[in-house]
Amino acid sequence: MSITLDQVTKHYGGAPVVNDVSLSIGDGEFFVLLGPSGSGKSTLLRAIAGLAGIDHGRIELHGRDVTHVAARKRGVGLVFQNYALFRHMTVAENIEFALRVRRMRARARRERRQELLRLVALEGMDERLPAQLSGGQQQRVAVARALAHKPEVLLLDEPFGALDAKIREELRRTIRQVQRELGITTVLVTHDQEEAFAMADRIGIMNLGRLLEVNAPHELYARPATRFVATFLGAANLILARRTPDGIQVGATTVAPEERASGERENEVVAVVRPEDVELAADRESLGCGFLANAVADEIVFTGALERLRLRLEAGAQASLLSSSDGETHSALQVTRTQHERRALEVRPGQAVAVGVRRVHLLPTPLSSFTACAMDEADTERLSQQGLLLMLAQRMKTRVGMRVEPQLGQPEAPCQGGDTFVGTTVIAAGAQAAARAEWLLRRGAHDLLVMPADAAPPQRVLIHWIGEAARGATLAIAASLLRHVPAEAVYVGIVAGDAQAPSPQGMRELLDARSEAKAAHGLEMRTELHFGAAEAGLARRLADNPGQMLILGLCDLAGFPSRLGALLDGRWPVLIVHRGTP
Amino acid sequence: MSATGIDSHAAEGRPGQHTWMHALVRVGFITVSLAFLAAVLLAPLATVFIMALSKGIAAYLHSFSDPDTAAAIRLTLLTAAVVVPLNTVFGLAAAWAIAKFEFRGKSMLITLIDLPLAISPVISGMVFVLLFGLHGWFGLWLQAHDISIIFALPGIMLATMFVTFPYVARELIPLMEQLGNDEEEAAITLGAGGWMTFFRVTLPKVRWGLVYGMVLCNARAMGEFGAVSVVSGHIRGLTNTMPLHVEILYNEYNFVGAFAVASLLTLLAIFTLVVKTLVERTGYRRR
Numbered sequence A: 001m002s003i004t005l006d007q008v009t010k011h012y013g014g015a016p017v018v019n020d021v022s023l024s025i026g027d028g029e030f031f032v033l034l035g036p037s038g039s040g041k042s043t044l045l046r047a048i049a050g051l052a053g054i055d056h057g058r059i060e061l062h063g064r065d066v067t068h069v070a071a072r073k074r075g076v077g078l079v080f081q082n083y084a085l086f087r088h089m090t091v092a093e094n095i096e097f098a099l100r101v102r103r104m105r106a107r108a109r110r111e112r113r114q115e116l117l118r119l120v121a122l123e124g125m126d127e128r129l130p131a132q133l134s135g136g137q138q139q140r141v142a143v144a145r146a147l148a149h150k151p152e153v154l155l156l157d158e159p160f161g162a163l164d165a166k167i168r169e170e171l172r173r174t175i176r177q178v179q180r181e182l183g184i185t186t187v188l189v190t191h192d193q194e195e196a197f198a199m200a201d202r203i204g205i206m207n208l209g210r211l212l213e214v215n216a217p218h219e220l221y222a223r224p225a226t227r228f229v230a231t232f233l234g235a236a237n238l239i240l241a242r243r244t245p246d247g248i249q250v251g252a253t254t255v256a257p258e259e260r261a262s263g264e265r266e267n268e269v270v271a272v273v274r275p276e277d278v279e280l281a282a283d284r285e286s287l288g289c290g291f292l293a294n295a296v297a298d299e300i301v302f303t304g305a306l307e308r309l310r311l312r313l314e315a316g317a318q319a320s321l322l323s324s325s326d327g328e329t330h331s332a333l334q335v336t337r338t339q340h341e342r343r344a345l346e347v348r349p350g351q352a353v354a355v356g357v358r359r360v361h362l363l364p365t366p367l368s369s370f371t372a373c374a375m376d377e378a379d380t381e382r383l384s385q386q387g388l389l390l391m392l393a394q395r396m397k398t399r400v401g402m403r404v405e406p407q408l409g410q411p412e413a414p415c416q417g418g419d420t421f422v423g424t425t426v427i428a429a430g431a432q433a434a435a436r437a438e439w440l441l442r443r444g445a446h447d448l449l450v451m452p453a454d455a456a457p458p459q460r461v462l463i464h465w466i467g468e469a470a471r472g473a474t475l476a477i478a479a480s481l482l483r484h485v486p487a488e489a490v491y492v493g494i495v496a497g498d499a500q501a502p503s504p505q506g507m508r509e510l511l512d513a514r515s516e517a518k519a520a521h522g523l524e525m526r527t528e529l530h531f532g533a534a535e536a537g538l539a540r541r542l543a544d545n546p547g548q549m550l551i552l553g554l555c556d557l558a559g560f561p562s563r564l565g566a567l568l569d570g571r572w573p574v575l576i577v578h579r580g581t582p
Numbered sequence B: 001m002s003a004t005g006i007d008s009h010a011a012e013g014r015p016g017q018h019t020w021m022h023a024l025v026r027v028g029f030i031t032v033s034l035a036f037l038a039a040v041l042l043a044p045l046a047t048v049f050i051m052a053l054s055k056g057i058a059a060y061l062h063s064f065s066d067p068d069t070a071a072a073i074r075l076t077l078l079t080a081a082v083v084v085p086l087n088t089v090f091g092l093a094a095a096w097a098i099a100k101f102e103f104r105g106k107s108m109l110i111t112l113i114d115l116p117l118a119i120s121p122v123i124s125g126m127v128f129v130l131l132f133g134l135h136g137w138f139g140l141w142l143q144a145h146d147i148s149i150i151f152a153l154p155g156i157m158l159a160t161m162f163v164t165f166p167y168v169a170r171e172l173i174p175l176m177e178q179l180g181n182d183e184e185e186a187a188i189t190l191g192a193g194g195w196m197t198f199f200r201v202t203l204p205k206v207r208w209g210l211v212y213g214m215v216l217c218n219a220r221a222m223g224e225f226g227a228v229s230v231v232s233g234h235i236r237g238l239t240n241t242m243p244l245h246v247e248i249l250y251n252e253y254n255f256v257g258a259f260a261v262a263s264l265l266t267l268l269a270i271f272t273l274v275v276k277t278l279v280e281r282t283g284y285r286r287r
Helices: A041-049 A091-101 A106-119 A135-147 A165-182 A193-199 A217-222 A227-232 A339-344 A377-384 A387-395 A433-442 A468-482 A504-521 A534-544 A560-568 B002-012 B019-052 B057-065 B067-100 B106-118 B121-132 B139-144 B153-164 B166-179 B182-189 B194-223 B226-232 B242-251 B255-286
Strands: A003-012 A015-025 A030-034 A056-061 A076-079 A153-157 A185-190 A202-207 A210-215 A237-244 A247-250 A253-255 A267-273 A278-281 A290-302 A306-313 A320-324 A332-338 A352-357 A361-363 A370-374 A400-404 A424-428 A447-451 A460-466 A488-495 A526-531 A548-554 A574-578
Touching: A003 A041, A015 A041, A015 A056, A015 A202, A015 A210, A015 A488, A030 A041, A030 A193, A041 A056, A041 A076, A041 A153, A041 A185, A076 A135, A076 B182, A091 A106, A091 A135, A106 A135, A135 A165, A135 B182, A165 A193, A185 A193, A193 A217, A202 A217, A202 A227, A210 A217, A210 A227, A227 A237, A227 A361, A247 A267, A253 A290, A253 A352, A278 A332, A306 A339, A306 A352, A332 A339, A370 A377, A370 A387, A377 A400, A377 A424, A387 A400, A387 A447, A424 A433, A433 A447, A433 A560, A433 A574, A460 A468, A460 A534, A468 A504, A468 A548, A468 A574, A488 A504, A488 A534, A504 A526, A526 A534, A534 A548, A534 A560, A548 A560, B019 B255, B057 B067, B057 B255, B067 B106, B067 B153, B067 B166, B067 B194, B067 B242, B067 B255, B106 B153, B106 B166, B121 B153, B121 B226, B153 B194, B153 B226, B166 B194, B182 B194, B194 B255, B226 B242, B242 B255
Parallel strands: A030 A185, A030 A202, A076 A153, A153 A185, A370 A400, A370 A424, A424 A447, A460 A488, A460 A548, A488 A526, A548 A574
Antiparallel strands: A003 A015, A003 A056, A202 A210, A237 A247, A237 A267, A237 A320, A247 A253, A267 A361, A278 A352, A290 A306, A290 A352, A306 A332, A447 A574
């Protein structure tokens, strides 16, 4: 492996900007770190170069641990967004700088310089000053300079950001060509997905300091695992669907899922439909694929090869559209059509069409949507407007529904809204919370968020489960939640007994939990060990610091209110994951 | 066709603009500025040279052969030769610290650097008298060890250094902040160490700003009157700088002598301005 990162973490003023990133990049690989601005990708690149220190973790280059090695001794080549050429030196002096530092002979320097200038197609420019070159030429010089000392790794920090589209394309091709020719391991940082697709062997997508997914470009596009990746890479329509024994029910149609996950219970899931996978027809009968809903064309934009449409689904359509990648209009379905499709059925604004889907991809995320639940309309409304809840819903590009249960918490009373609970149910924290939580869990709710009125975004999420049956689901939900909040994940292991005689059982559980979180969900967790009773230990740990949240897995509801009442009294948010018999 | 029509209109001025009014305003402003400049700047400057040459070129040249005048010129040049390099080193260090590092008390340091510009030069001189004078804090100790600072060369240099130390730092801080750290970081990833990065990258990068700051510092060091006047003691041939010497000669009704020295100072100032303009032009073209 050329570059190995192990749990790299970097904080700025308390908040993690790079959060537990682990990654291996192979020899000669062209790896692209893609993410929105502020996602931590540039900081990560600077950490690899040695220009930024890290607080935690390890960095290896070619098997050599360089975590504490100075930048000048790491032997990497770095190319900056604004070129950073030495403005008082000629092109030749710029390129030879690294060679001069290494006291190479003048003749050897000149030969190497000419070789590099040929490589980046700038022969004969030796005596120019950077100010006399165009932006594209300057960046070529910067690439040549970064390669002069034959570094093992080439790092590019948004190298095309300041260039116009045509030059960008040309330089992109040059860099890819140079990289292939030299077989040098390369990491490129960008926020431009088109650039990432065009250049990468593999793409790693970062958001809020976390490395969310790493895969080949086409795999990431076709089968994203997270909402962020689905909507950040190209356009995507997120649609709430239902997983049933027959397949995936999206709107009025049921499609067979691409990858059959066995043993899944019937529940709500998030489906991704790419705009090019939507088919339009004059009526339902003439669709060549599964019918989704009827819709009206709102906006039609001609973009050359493709036509982009925004459709409004008709009221009463069974499909509930969460969001498209622009995130603003919740009810607009994005569609792109080729000229060929456009000729077959011309659509004008205001025209009604039947919408079908050719291909549906399911996100493996266990958090689909939120439903605020309280005893009357006003309380439900207030709860659904809670700040942290809205933030989570917005980040997850999902919605907050409402459900009124007048008899919430009264023993033996039936559910008003039927016994199906979709997504995560949210109740207010407080003295009544434990009784209400039990009431809902016994009536079929699986995931329950107990939310204090003044809860702020957590900086640390504690994870614990009571009973091994809840482990998988708790880890899956924790991983999903932590992709959307820039917080640190801590698994709290609680071992019965005392510190003098820890049981080997407890230690094994701890290690198992960590490796499962990493392997199955890509979640890096810290682990802590506490001794004594679980509930008391958790309450003590949560009271230590403000800004914490608890994710608690349960499989047994016996003695629920008395055991967990103290955890749900409103000092922190608690997400209860219940798997097992109601 | 229509495009060229619009262009030719644009060349004549903005729509709705009266061209004769525009011309009137322009001529008015230029006249006012020139008249003001002539009255306040050119007339006094001319007076200096007219008075200096009023008794003929021979008398003008003769006034420089006076040993006290020669001593004053030597002292001024010596002071500038010591103060400017010291303040250059200080200015570089302060600008580097402020532009490249984050530390507590950074804004305090920036304010303190500006302090000599805000304080009256006489006060700056008084401070040194209060510290090192016979009745000052260190006065007795200095006397016991036979070290003279006030009414001697060290005092003059200290006072000059105090009033001129903002110039280099103030010139470099915004420049370094604007140019950023990228070139230095590039040099480091290419394998250069700290000294090499400083001498091969940072220093050449800011050299025009540095020269400009040094020129300003030098101009002030040679022309300083107030602070130096307080600490020098006006001992002829020993602690008289050029500006002080001008005053003494004038008070003795030696107008030709006074204005001759003044004309030399003026020429030095004009020379400094020419250097400054050249630096600005070169620096602008190279940047």
